[in-house]
Structure formats: C-alpha cells, structure tokens
Amino acid sequence: MKFKTRIIISLLPLTLLFTGCSKTVEEYNKPAMYWYSKIVENVSDGDLERADSYYSSLQGEHIGSPLLPEATMILAIAHMQQEEYLLSEHFLDEYIKRYATPNEKEEAEFLKIKAKYKALPNPRRDQVLIEEAIKEGEAFKSNYPNSMYVEIVNTMLTRLYLAQFVLNEEITDLYDRLDKPKSATYYRGVNPQSWIVSKDINRAIAPWYRAWFEGDGTSSWYAFMIPDTKSVVSRNSISEDMNETNSSENK
Known part of the structure; x- marks a missing residue:
C-alpha cells in the first residue's frame, strides 16, 4: 500500500505537467463561427490581445468568411474605446481595403480620421501625425462633401490647424534662440493660415509634471544647464550649416 502511494505521489507532478500543457495547446481547424464567438467573448471581457489572436485564426483559416468584415469593425471600435488608437487605425485600414462597400467606406474613413485625431493628446510631440491627420481630413471633405460627418471633421481640422500653427511658432522661437535665422x-513661412491670429489662441495647458520639463514652448527652467553651442535639429539647420561651411571655404 505504501509502495502504491509513493508511486502515485511521484507521478502526480507529471500528471499536473501534462494537464497544464493540454490547456495551452493551440487551437486550430475550427469553424468560422467558433473563432467569431471567441472574438466577441474576449472583447466583452476586455481582453483585446486574446481577441486579436482569435481574429488572426479566423482570418487565417476562413479568408472568405462573411463574418470577417464585422469582426474587423468590432475590433477597430473596441481598440478605439480602450484608447489604443494605432491598433484601431490598423483594423480600419484592413476594413477599408478588403471589406467595405462604397456606402460603408465613408463611415470607416471617418472613424480612421477620428482615431488619428484622438491619438494626439500632446500636439507638441508629433508633427508628422498632425500633418497626416490634416491631409486625411481634407481628403475626406473632398471625397464626401455632403457627408453627415463633415461638420465633425471641420471641427477636428480647425483644432489640428491651430495645433500645427502653435507648434510651428514654438519651433520658430527655438531656432531664434539657437541663432539660426534661416x-x-x-518655419515662419509654413504658417500661411491668415485666419489664425496668434494672440487670440488659447494655448494648451500641460499638466504640472510635464510643464516642469517642457516649459511654455519658449523656454524651460533647465535652459541654463544647456551649453550655448550650435545644434543640428532638422534638415533645414543642416543645410544652413552646410551653406555657411561652403561659403567660408570659397572665401
């Protein structure tokens, strides 16, 4: 009896090991409805990472399934609600390219602009994303002039243009402080919007823990710590420095 007990106890870890492994075995070769139901279930539970993996299985095993368009849009909206805007934009791109009908494309492109706009909580930090959002917003207005979303897009574009204007002003001030007049x-020349009056703009107020380091866009508390030397900060300053070097060599 004791011998049998010892055998059972010694085999118990192996039993637990194989039982545990069986729970992590990858699932495959399932009906499209199975994968779709798993996506919906995990979105409902807030586990978008697992929902994305089930989406990959649905797309991989059932490339022509009529459930794919709806699953793609569900994940796009779910990621937007969880403020994962780049992932939301990825699924919206997938939906527009592969599944959207002409009537559905308008709403999907609006949601894509909205995702890009909401991904900009700190306008000073992403000049390219602002430019892309403006470009896509203007393209939407051109493609869908009678859309029910036009006024919302106009509001987003107005705020984006203001953010871009302020950012360019701050970059201009930076170059002035670095003694790079060209x-x-x-950057003064890339602010052509005549309808924007600089003094009338209410600047965004950064939280104290960011403002402490970012300053007000014109200076920072730690400026005294930065050595007063020439800095290469963009392709414009690079070309400027090269021109100055070439002119001195020619002399």
Missing part, C-alpha cells in the same frame, strides 16, 4: 524664417 531655419526660423522657414
């Missing part, structure tokens, strides 16, 4: 002149 670069400063360039």
Whole structure:
C-alpha cells in the first residue's frame, strides 16, 4: 500500500505537467463561427490581445468568411474605446481595403480620421501625425462633401490647424534662440493660415509634471544647464550649416 502511494505521489507532478500543457495547446481547424464567438467573448471581457489572436485564426483559416468584415469593425471600435488608437487605425485600414462597400467606406474613413485625431493628446510631440491627420481630413471633405460627418471633421481640422500653427511658432522661437535665422524664417513661412491670429489662441495647458520639463514652448527652467553651442535639429539647420561651411571655404 505504501509502495502504491509513493508511486502515485511521484507521478502526480507529471500528471499536473501534462494537464497544464493540454490547456495551452493551440487551437486550430475550427469553424468560422467558433473563432467569431471567441472574438466577441474576449472583447466583452476586455481582453483585446486574446481577441486579436482569435481574429488572426479566423482570418487565417476562413479568408472568405462573411463574418470577417464585422469582426474587423468590432475590433477597430473596441481598440478605439480602450484608447489604443494605432491598433484601431490598423483594423480600419484592413476594413477599408478588403471589406467595405462604397456606402460603408465613408463611415470607416471617418472613424480612421477620428482615431488619428484622438491619438494626439500632446500636439507638441508629433508633427508628422498632425500633418497626416490634416491631409486625411481634407481628403475626406473632398471625397464626401455632403457627408453627415463633415461638420465633425471641420471641427477636428480647425483644432489640428491651430495645433500645427502653435507648434510651428514654438519651433520658430527655438531656432531664434539657437541663432539660426534661416531655419526660423522657414518655419515662419509654413504658417500661411491668415485666419489664425496668434494672440487670440488659447494655448494648451500641460499638466504640472510635464510643464516642469517642457516649459511654455519658449523656454524651460533647465535652459541654463544647456551649453550655448550650435545644434543640428532638422534638415533645414543642416543645410544652413552646410551653406555657411561652403561659403567660408570659397572665401
């Protein structure tokens, strides 16, 4: 009896090992409805990472399934609600390219602009994303002039143009402080919106823990710690420095 007990106890870890492994075995070769139901179940539970993996299985095993368009849009909206805007944009791109009908494309493209707009909580930090959002917003207005979303897009574009204007002003001030007049002149020239009056703009107020390091866009508390040397900060300043070097060599 004791011998049998010892055998059972010694085999118990192996039993637990194989039992545990069986729970992590990858699932495959399932009907499309199975994968779809798993996506919906995990979205409901807030586990979007697992929902994305089930989406990959649905797309891989059932490339022509009529459930794919709806699953793609569900994940796009779910990621947007969880403020995962880049993933939301990825699924919206997938939906527009593969599944959207002409009538559905308008709403999907609006949601894509909204995702890009909401991904900009700190306008000073992503100049390219602002430019892309403006470009897509203007394209939407051109493609769908009578859309029910036009006024919302106009509101987003107005705020984006203001953010871009303020960012360019701050970059101009930076080049002025670095004694790079050509670069400063360039950035003054990329602010052609005559309808924007600089003094009338209410600047965004950063939280104290960011403002402490970012300053007000014109200076920072730690400026005294930065050595007063020439800095290469963009392709414009690079070309400026090269021109200055070439002119001195020619002399």
